[in-house]
Amino acid sequence: MTDLLFTIYPWVKSLHIMAVISWMAGLFYLPRLYVYHVEKAQKVEGAETIFFEMEEKLLRVIMRPAMYVAWLCGLIMVFTPGIVGWDWSWPWIKGAAVIGMTWFHHWLMARRRDFLEGRNKLTGRQFRIMNEVPTVLMVIIVLAVVVKF
Template sequence: MPGNPMTDLLFTLYPWVKSLHIMAVISWMAGLFYLPRLFVYHVEKAQAVDGAPEIFFEMEEKLLRVIMRPAMIVAWVCGLIMVFTPGIVGWDWAWPWVKGAAVIGMTWFHHWLMARRKDFVEGRNTLTGRQYRMMNEVPTVLMVIIVLAVILKF
């Protein structure tokens, strides 16, 4: 639809929005990979050292609030702007649906981590280091699915 000012604007912005999307996704993923690792050491090591649990609380809270939440919001906003840019997403293909499902899974995982942080703060964490190590594979698997979906466009 050339000539429509809104469409023209979305086309002009598209490479910039995509760049911002990828920057946000990198930052979000960094936290999604690292926070479960912090939980592993929080469970297994923190009790042995005076003052260590408080340091872990602060690191976990800052990572979620300062890096992960803003990055998730920017990734979603930029992703949705591209979804509404005509001609970018072909809904007849499988990849947008596969990516959409994986991205919802990634967002669920983010909220799962938030809930586990709350458990730590309230002293009612029940998961072991091994369980947190296993949950660390969730964002890895979802990332592989998402990257293959956006690159192969099956």
């Protein structure tokens, strides 16, 4: 099993990076869609339906599969012997930030349900502020992995 993990490691790491890029693109874009949904959808007839479809496709077709692949590949890499030393602080910091990123993903899904049910109470400004969450988490993750603090 160890030989297999070492053999597939470069492929798993490559797939992990591609999935993370796709997931992050969605995490950056969806809150921006919510800003426009709040601020513009009511001003143009039929626009809300378009926003609903764009948000749903982004979540279901891009973000969710990318998150699953990123997690799966990340876990495979974690279980590859010699890759992660659990006595180091960086894997714990990265892990906490990835859990935070996953929480944010689910928070965005809950906000979509609010829109669908007509219960959204957040403003465009509040969504703009929340749009910074994935950036902060990304900085923490990249620094933890590259600098290994």
